[in-house]
Amino acid sequence: MSERPTQPDNTRIVRRLLLTVVGMFAFGFALVPLYNVFCDITGFNGRFTDGQAAANTKTVDTSRTINVQFITRVNKGMPWGFEPEVQSVRVHPGETKVINFFAKNLTGKNMVAQAIPSVAPGEASLYLNKVECFCFNQQPLAAGSDTAMPMQFYLDPEIPEHIHTVTLSYTMYDMTENAQPDALAALAQPVN
Amino acid sequence: MSIKLITALTAMIPMAAQARSQLNLPQGVTEISNRVYDLHMTIFYICCVIGLVVFGAMFWSMIRHRKSKGRKPATFHENVKVEILWTVVPFLILIGMAIPATSTLIAMEDTSEAELTVLVTGSQWKWHYRYLDSDVEYFSLLATQREQIENKFDKGENYLLEVDRPLVIPTDRKVRFLVTSDDVIHSWWVPDFAVKKDANPGFINEAWTKVDEPGIYRGQCAELCGKDHGFMPVVVIAKEPAEFDAWLAEQEQIAQREKEEEQRLLAMSMDMDELMELGERVYLGSCAACHQANGEGIPGVFPALKGSPMALNDMQGHINIVVNGKSGTSMQAFGNQLSLRELAAVITYERNAWGNDTGETVQAADVNAFINE
């Protein structure tokens, strides 16, 4: 029978275990981007990339009509008006639509906002393509002024048969404290 | 102490007797809730049978194979056949459970082709309902009196399960709920519909129901959402479709009338006594949960209003925070929850109660001017 193992052995195991610990700590943070990728692929939680989609090249499927609903919400503590031009619109898969959203800054100071989208059912977010959207960027709005913000989208014609209604919600958050430089620059210009 | 306890105990007896004592999952009033109930019972019975076999064998050994009966221990400690058997059999039982579970789940998650959509928004600590495709929206707050909670009055039949304005939905129509939140995570739950969905701030979740029977159905917030998590019930009234349509049309008219009434009242001003009286009522209903009835708040969590510089000096700031709330805190925007009159009254109250004797009144017109400035 052999002697008990010698000391260097301990050091090696400990070193490996500590590396694992550091690795797992990093993995905890790696879960953040991994989760985002996972959400993009699966439509998990109705989140989707704010990436700009190319214009539709597939044929419009006129045999189906899908009801697209719009919900606008403003985070508390943020005195803005925020409304869609219409509550809902009926579209054929593949058909491109432009919907205007109206925002009004009710305060006496310049503000910057960011709209955060969410789609229900989550699965539908995989087929909702936005060619142009105010949610891609922060939205600066001078004190008391208002604006119309366009959102151009189409539904991929491959959207599953069982989806008849798609709800698109935007929640407006106050980002004045964390505004991006270009949004601030836009505010610095005199408002006409 | 003990006398108090005994009185409390005796007081409980009649109350306990009148309470509908229920020990199982409700069967509910929808097709889905019935399927869920059946699934629950099936799995429960399977567990009972397995338990009976395992515990039976265990008790058999405990009774028959004891040392005090002079048993000599056997020596076996392995049996591959038996071990394979009790790995495979449970696996097959699991497959048997998974099949009905899967089909029920798929049916539950099919939100397509709904005839009515309601946006349900949770916030600390109330629910807000908005009927999409119509102008009707309102808050739904706990209606149980403070005095019942504090044991000063007898508790009513629906203690903590009653609200001022319940959600109304039609029977026999598929109703889709979009669930979201304004602050922390809440969870909208009606056991009779077998619907429980988390309200995540910034995101919308979907659920649906199709109620078979008209009636009043009660539930509660199911996700810890802060101090008054236990005090934000859900009450849903299911009405016959025709009755529901009439109700919705009436609500639209009422909403319209209220708007007009509001405009008319702008021209009138209220005196201090009127404002203070209404203000106290609104304060106790909407503000006292956090800022406390004595205006002292809870240090470190909810700021005191008594002696607060804003309540004493900064009237515009005060109107702003009440109307718009404060982001990143529990302070909500009351601008869309209270009427202009109520806002004016409660701000006046806060500026004059508990020794905050500013002597200033705020009128509905002032609040309106602020909002439209």
Added chain:
Amino acid sequence: MSTVVGEVDQHDDHHHHAPSGITRWLFTTNHKDIGSLYLWFSFIMFLVGGSMAMVIRAELFQPGLQLVDPHFFNQMTTVHGLIMVFGAVMPAFTGLANWMIPMMIGAPDMALPRMNNWSFWILPFAFSILLASLFMEGGGPAFGWTFYAPLSTTYSSDSTALFVFSVHIMGISSIMGAINVIVTIMNMRAPGMSYMKMPLFVWTWFITAFLLIAVMPVLAGAVTMVLTDKYFGTSFFDAAGGGDPVLFQHIFWFFGHPEVYIMILPSFGIVSAIIPAFSRKKLFGYASMVYATAAIAGLSFLVWAHHMFTTGMPVFAELFFMYCTMLISVPTGVKVFNWVATMWRGSISFETPMLFALAFVILFTIGGFSGLMLAITPVDFQYHDTYFVVAHFHYVLVSGAIFSIMAAAYYWLPKWTGHMYDEKLAKTHFWASLISVNVLFFPMHFAGLAGMPRRIPDYSIAFADINQIVSIGGFAFGLSQLIFLWVVIKCVKGGEKAPTKPWEGAEGLEWTVPSPAPYHTFDTPPEVK
């Protein structure tokens, strides 16, 4: 690093007698001393966390608000959970590991004795910080032990910083403990003690230690993100900045579900030692026990989202997590069947350790059944966040983990103290605990099914009767644990002299050394055949 490793045979009190007084305990590197420190610490935490449970049960004794305000109630549920998980159950297991693993594998001590000292002595600081936060302005943590964002970030009081700091310290302590266990088991086994000859307690702890290494850092990551979200402007969990509060739950439960097994696997090892001893028969299916433990540990990484079915997941994800969760019941079932088969045709006697072990098997299995019910997604929508869940995890953790710790304490007390405990008093403790634990937790199933949400300070009058019964059970269970304290103190102070091997059917190296176990054991390794 080189300062803490590789000092097995070098620490200087090795051949001296232990110093006395407080310094003995402060500077000790002896695995038995550190084991005792852990065990006493965990018992104190058990009483502290238990008194918080008493506050909760007193408030819930009848409907209406009587004793505490809802904000304080939330602090009690939160800190009760944190203390019981990180302060009572986990340190108790680490204490048992410290005492028993070296003796079971024929090692003179733990592999890294100075780190061992550190890993214990940072714990009292962690819990002092946590408890002190209760006295801060705004109170202590009130967001539940699961600290879901944004309740724990944007909407929490400033004690959150202290909470995060104390969880970090607890995590570091657990990780150091786990490293020590792994190195000890890998390097310090006596000649001939191959892996497949190790007692199951050693095996289950070995696997638990790997789980700890894998998930405690993830918890550390989660609390760090909470801290930076609250104080440093990041938005991991804030939708406004592109984050997602549901992400928090994924990260937390990625830690949280393996954590559940961290708190139960060592119990399996304890019960697998006690049942054969008092059945006077070898453990049935040793190898399958090892494989089942490993299978449970492996599967525990694939089931986390069953805690979050109501957060709104796509159907395929719900199905995946449901199936994986159901699958866990197979290896768990194997374990239960093996214990029953061990008892079958044995020669059973019912000393207190055996009573607790048997109660463990039955009550843990009941907890397993409710766990299986909770795994079924469609019904979980009804059970989720109700008292049914509270009943489930208390069956698994109290009448599971804690009962197994009690069983272990009675089983090894003669070895630790050199005295037999008072059997009559111990049996009183057992029967009082058994009855009260069921009065306490069984009716909670009904409250949950009938619709009572968890973590509420006041409830509808329909739940009044059930809550009254539960509270009475709670007070009785709490008081019963004082009997345990009495038995232990009595046993430490004196009592019938314990022989080297007080239990007829017991097996293992720990029963080859005298009782009480000398300060140093196995300085020369035993031969294992």
